[in-house]
Amino acid sequence: MPSIKLDDDAEDYIREQRRRQYRWERISNFFKVVGTLIAVCAFFGISTYVGCNGCETPDDEAREAIQSQGLTQPELHGHNLGACHESETSRQFTATNAQGHRVSGTVCCGQFTKGCTIRW
Numbered sequence: 001m002p003s004i005k006l007d008d009d010a011e012d013y014i015r016e017q018r019r020r021q022y023r024w025e026r027i028s029n030f031f032k033v034v035g036t037l038i039a040v041c042a043f044f045g046i047s048t049y050v051g052c053n054g055c056e057t058p059d060d061e062a063r064e065a066i067q068s069q070g071l072t073q074p075e076l077h078g079h080n081l082g083a084c085h086e087s088e089t090s091r092q093f094t095a096t097n098a099q100g101h102r103v104s105g106t107v108c109c110g111q112f113t114k115g116c117t118i119r120w
């Protein structure tokens with residue numbers, strides 16, 4: 001087979017195209033790695049947030065649980081990290097008990113099946 005001799009301009013063009021392709025492959029690989037790291041961090045961040053009761057119990061569920069225990073005048077506050085079991089929502093509250101004293105606690109509600117409980 002006869003070899004084809006390219007002129008210098010053609011060889012330069014081919015070299016430049018190979019360099020360009022190599023750069024784009026490196027950039028592509030960089031963004032794949034960064035994207036994967038972001039996805040992994042987001043997954044673990046969200047699962048840790050939910051696992052530590054970072055999601056608040058809805059107002060109506062919290063009030064119903066508080067009033068079912070005979071407490072009145074409930075004031076709802078934010079969530080309480082770590083107060084409830086994994087995959088439960090949480091909500092801090094202050095309410096008045098039967099003796100007229102103000103008490104504080106946390107309402108813990110299962111996200112899917114379990115009802116709500118109060119933790120003191």
